[in-house]
Amino acid sequence: MTGISKEFPGVKALSDVDFRLLPGEVHALMGENGAGKSTLIKVLTGVYDIDQGQTTLDGTDVRFSGPLQAQQAGISTVYQEVNLCPNLSVAENIFIGREPRRFGMIHWSQMEKRADALLERLQLDIDVSAPLSTYSLAVQQMVAIARAIDISAKVLILDEPTSSLDASEVEQLFRVMRQLKEEGVAILFVTHFLDQVFSISDRITVLRNGRLVGEYVTRELTLIDLVGKMIGKELEVLEQLEEQPKPALAALERGQPLIEAQDLGRKGAVSPFSLTIHKGEVVGLAGLLGSGRTEVARLIYGADKADNGQLLVDGKPVAMRGPRSAMGHDIAFCSENRRTEGLIEELTVRENIILAMQAVRGWTRPIPRRRQDELVDKYIKALDIRPANPEAVVRNLSGGNQQKVLLARWLITEPQLLILDEPTRGIDIGAKAEIQRLVAALSDGGMAVLFVSAELEEVLRLSHKIAVLRDRHLIAELANDDEVDADRIMETIASGARA
Amino acid sequence: MTTLSQVRSRISWPNQKYLPVLATLSLLALMYGVGAANYEAFGDAQVVLNVFIDNGFLLVVAVGMTFVILTGGIDLSVGSVVALTTMLSASLLQDRGWPAFVVLPLVLLVGSALGFGMGCIIHYFDIQPFIVTLAGMFLARGLCYTIGTSSIPIDDPFWVSMAQSRIRFGDYFVSPSVVIALVVVLIAAFVLAYTRLGRNTYAIGGNPRSALLMGLPVARTKIAVYTISGFCSALGGVLLSFYMLSGYGLHAVGMELDAIAAVVIGGTLLTGGSGYVLGTLLGVMVLGVIQTLITFDGRLSSWWTKIVIGALLFVFILLQRVITARKR
Incomplete structure (x- = not known):
C-alpha cells in the first residue's frame, strides 16, 4: 500500500x-x-x-x-x-x-x-x-x-x-x-x-x-x-499584543492559598496532583491535548468526582459534590465546549447571563427583571458584547461573543476562582486579545484564575505560575519569570523531568 | 490476571445472567408454597393449569412485548390492539357473517400491520416508541368504537368450540388457547436464541449505536419487533375473544401495563438487551398466582391484586438496578 x-x-x-x-x-x-x-x-x-x-x-x-x-x-x-x-x-x-x-x-x-x-x-x-x-x-x-x-x-x-x-x-x-x-x-x-x-x-x-x-x-x-x-514554531498569534505587566509573584505567594488540591486525582482521568492557587493569581495549565488539562480543571470544579486526595478552599477541606457545591464555594467554570456544556443557544443573551446567578440564588428567589437588565447591560458594556442587545439569541452570535456571554454569566456571580478552559479556542484574534486583557484585569482585581489553553504563548503571557501536564501527570510547576518561555515548557513536556 | 478473571467468570457470571429469572422462579415457588400451605385445594395441579387458561392471552401479548422491551423500546398499544381484534372479529363474524378461516388471518394481519406502521414511524422518523405507541393505543381504542359501542357476543361455531373444548390428560385439562400460547413462547424463545433476528434484537438493546456501526440491520430489526408485538397482540386478542366469546371496546383496558409488568417481573431489563421469554412466562404466572391467591382468600377485594403487582414491580425494578449497577 x-x-x-x-x-x-x-x-x-x-x-x-x-x-x-x-x-x-x-x-x-x-x-x-x-x-x-x-x-x-x-x-x-x-x-x-x-x-x-x-x-x-x-x-x-x-x-x-x-x-x-x-x-x-x-x-x-x-x-x-x-x-x-x-x-x-x-x-x-x-x-x-x-x-x-x-x-x-x-x-x-x-x-x-x-x-x-x-x-x-x-x-x-x-x-x-x-x-x-x-x-x-x-x-x-x-x-x-x-x-x-x-x-x-x-x-x-x-x-x-x-x-x-x-x-x-x-x-x-x-x-x-x-x-x-x-x-x-x-x-x-x-x-x-x-x-x-x-x-x-x-x-x-x-x-x-x-x-x-x-x-x-x-x-x-x-x-x-x-x-x-x-x-510548530509559528506561535506568532497575538504577538502584536503588548505583554501584560505582572504583579510580583512573591507578593502573591504570601497570602493564604485560596484553593489547595492535595493529591487530587481520578482513575482514568488524571493521576493525583497537588496544586495551590492564591488570591489574585493566574495559574496556567500547559500540556498537549489529552495530557489531562481539562481533567484537572473539572476535578477542581467538582464536575468529575475525585477518587483520591482532597480539596481545600480557604484552608478548609471541602467535599465537591458537583457544580452546585463548587458554585457555593464561589468557584466558576467556563467549559471548553461552549456549545454543548455552556451556553443554551436558543435562549437570549440576557437569559444566558442570568442563568448561573439564578442557580446560586435558588429558583425560589427570582431575580427581578429590572435588576436583570441592569446587570446584563453592565456586563454587555464591560465585555463589549456585540450586538449590544440583551434580547439577541445566542445562537446568532459569533464565537468570540458567545465566549464573552459565557464569561459574563460567571463573572456576574462574582467568583473567587474562575476556571477558564480553552476560553480563546476558535475565536478571532481581536476577541482573543480582549479576553486575555480581561483575565489580567480580573486578576488585578483579586480574582484567582485557572487558565487552561493549548496555546503556550497565551498561557505564558497571562499566568503567574504554570503547571505542566504530560500523559495525565502533573509533571512540573514553573514560576513564570523571565527565564520561562515556550521552548522551556516544551522541553519540560518532552523530558518529563521536574524543572 | 486473565486466569483469575476467567475462573471468576466461570463461577459467578452465568448465575448473574440468569439471576433475575431465578429470582422470579423462587418468588413463584414461594407464592405457590404459601398458597398450598394455606389452602388445601391450592396444591391441585389444575390450579396452575387454570392460571394458564385464564392468562393465555396475556402470555402471548407479553411475549411480543418482550421483543420490544429487549430492544429498549416499549409498546403501549397492545391492549388497544387486543380490544380492536376482539371487536373486529366479533363484528365480521356476527354482523357480516364472514367465515372464521377468513376472519382469523385477517385480524392477525391487521394487528401486524399496525405494529409494522408504528415500527416504521419509530425508526424512520426517529421518534420515541413511547409516544408513537401511545398514539397507536388511542387510535386502536378509538377504532373499536367506530365498529360499535356495545359488546358483541360471538356464536361462531369455531370460536365456540375453541372456547369450550378441553384438552385432557388424566384428570387435568387445558384449553386450546393454552397450547397456542405455549407454542408462541417456544417459537419466541427459539427465535431469540437461535436466529440472527433474535441476536440483533439483543444487540440493539445493548447499544444501538454500536449495532449500527457493526453493520447490523437495525432498521429491519426494529420494525420487525414492533410487527411481532402487533402480531402477538392480535393473536392475544383472538385468544381473548375465544375466552370471552365476545368483542368489546372495553376489553383489555390497561392490559399493556399488565404485559409490561409481566415482562419486568420476568427479569427483562427495561433498558433493553437482557432478558428471556422464559422469564416472561414466569412473570405472567406470578401475576396469575397472585390473582388466584387473592381469590382463594376471599376476604380481600380484587384490587389487592393491583397492590401486590405494584409492590412486586418496585422490588423487581430495584433488583434490576442493583444488578446493572454491579455490572459497572
Missing part, C-alpha cells in the same frame, strides 16, 4: 497530505487537535469523500464510499470508545452479523470455537461465552480488534485505543499490536501519549493544521523534536 495523497480545498481540513502505510509496520499519526488526524482517518475509511488526490491499496486505485466498503477491501477501524454490545457474549460480539449457521440456526458451539481460536491468536484466554461487560476495557478493546481482523486483516486503524487503559492493559494491547505486525498487518495508531508512540511505532507521520509536517522513522526522532513538530 503506497502513496495516498488527498487535498481538501475550501475548509482545508487536509491540504495536499501524503501518507503511506506499509504492511507489517506500526505507523503513528501525530498532531495536535485540529491537525487533521481524524479527517485523514475518515477519508481513508471512506466516511468522507476525497476532494482531490487518490488512494491506492496494494497498487490499485481505490475509492471507498463508506466504512463498510473499506472494510470489505481490508481496512478496519477500532475506535476509542469500544463499539460493541456489552450485553452479548464475547463470541457473539466478534461474529454478530456473520454468525456461523447450520440449518438456518445459529451454530453456537462452532461460533465459540472460532472465537476461541481467534482470541488465541491475540494471546487472550478468556471465556468467550461470558458477556462482554464482565471484562475490562482492555479485553473489550482486544475483542473489538479480534472482530476487526476477522472481518478483514490488511489494515487496522486504532484511533486512540489506549486513552482509557492503564499501564498493564496498554502493554497487553501493545503485545497484540506487535504480533499482528509480525503477521504482516499494517497498523495505523493514533494517540496523544508520546511515550507510547516511541515504544510501539516504527514510523511517525506528523500533521499540523491540515498539512503534512513530515514522515519520520521513530528511531531517528527525539521526543523534543516530535513535540516541536507537533506544536
